[in-house]
Amino acid sequence: MAVLKDATAIVGIGQTPFAKQLPEAERALACRAILAALDDAGIAPDEVDALASYTMEETDEVEVAKALGLGDLTFFSKVGYGGGGSCATVAHLAAAIATGQATVGVAWRSRKRGSGPRPWKNTTAQLPTPAQWTRPYGLLRPADEIAMLARRHMHEYGTTRDHLFNVALACRNRANQNPAAIMYDRPLTREMYMNSRWISEPLCLFDNCLETDGALACVLVSTERARDCRRPPVYVHSAAQGLPAQHHGMVNYWNDDPLTGPAWTAARHLWKHADLTPDDIDVAQIYDAFTALIPLSLEGYGFCGRGEGGAFTEGGALEIGGRLPLNTSGGGLSEAYVHGFNLITEGVRQLRGTSTAQVPGAATCLVTAGEGVPTSALLLRN
Amino acid sequence: MLTPVVDDDGAPFWEYAAQGELRIQACADCGELRFPPRPCCPHCRSFATEWRRVAGRGRVWSYVLPHPPLLPDYAEQAPYNVVLVELTDAPRIRLVGNLVSEPGARLDSVPVERIRIGARVQVVFTATGLPQWVLERP
Secondary structure, X not given: OOOOOOOEEEEEEEEOOOEOOOOXXXXXXXXXXXXXXXXXXXXXXXXXXXXXXXXXXXXXXXXXXXXXXXXXXXXXXXXXXXXXXXXXXXXXXXXXXXXXXXOEEEXXXXXXXXXXXXXXXXXXXXXXXXXXXXXXXXXXXXXHHHHHHHHHHHHHHXXXXXXXXXXXXXXXXXXXXXXXXOOOOOOOOHHHHHHOOEEEEOEEHHHEOOOOEEEEEEEEEEXXXXXXXXXXXXXXXXXXEEOOOOOOOOOOOOOOOOOOOHHHXXXXXXXHOOOOOHHHOOEEEOOOOEOXXXXXXXXXXXXXXXXXXXHHOHHHOOOOOOOOOEOOXXXXXXXXXXXXXXXXXXXXXXXXXXXXXXXXXXXEEEEEOOOOOOEEEEXXXX | OOOOOOOOOOHHHHHHHHXXXXXXXXXXXXXXXXXXXXXXXXXXXXXXXXXXXXXXXXXXXXXXXXXXXXXXXXXXXXXXXXXXXEEOOOXXXXXXXOEOOOXXXXXXXXXXXXXXXXXXEEEEEOOOOOEEEEEOOO
């Protein structure tokens, strides 16, 4: 049986600038990010034979392959559920390459959310039927949906706004070290956080990710092929998707235990097929569309016990030098929100030793996709 | 305001609600309640369905207070509450709704300081058949 463990490696990463508004269209941005990633790997575009992206990606594989002069494709895949799909794009490519369906894979995400429309502004004409149970009552935006879980977590476990601030601050501090981050020159203070406007109580402005235009890509090949590439390989040690029993996307309110979401399901598979445990992880890139997802994910991926995710953030645990340095490029909260793909590329930089907020000697990194929706995760090592 | 976009599975819920009844889908074979509605019982895989009337009493499991920017109709009433109510006679069945002072009242008609997790609530219905919730001890 083909084994996924360390069989493939990420050998190239690329990105466009990140901004509230970029002049180019999503397709052009996608092409630029992919070409940058291939150049980083030292692989010619016509060698690419596999593509993977998100179902929400508007630039489809036919157009991308045509525009970039890619070779014959023998594998292509799209993963659903928005930010839950980020790590799964890499996982699908890894599986395809490990089983001989392809040799050079590219995953990408291009998005103009900064200057584009907000999905929750859709009128009834576009309202999907699952929304009949939530939207008429004014639970309109992802922030509203996650705030419901955040409030319950606070009630059950004593999680506080200071805990959420710890998350926002760690991400902002890292962004302040990263010239590519949208919030590079904008420090955050506790006073700013506590005095900011509410978005959906108990979540305030700084609990929410950025609205960003930008694109990113990465290149995956077999471990054997990776030895010939331009950069040191970053191995896909373990990968998992997670869609728990009785899950309902974003509003995981109707299973037995709404506070154990998709992260728990993905984590069980991820660790089962790894030589590592949470104690072995040097740095983590955890999906942060909202600060409140971090405590839930810390619990789900086993860095602490159920209900301890808030307290875990205390004492600088998420800062450089702390117990688990978090989102070291600034994450979705302070670098760019491109459906979590920047967390993958930052994981690669950490393991190459080239992050702007480098964790000394980082050899292992957990990267996760969105908690709250059918999700995915990667364990990367160098 | 947004109105429910009803599918085949959910239609009976809204038809009963329009008559002032809160009914939850149940398996006609094993009797397990399920929500949101769907064609097949996840416990016994039966397609036989019935709609069981429930008392309409519950407790607030959690709540949020959305602030603008929001869709105009909602922004006009913001900050308002959205509650998740766990039914007293059917634990695990939870309904998203609004806590209001009386049926059809504005979404911000209950003062924020009156809302807490665990508060006992009772279902009411708007004129258009949307379930809402009032505090049992106003």
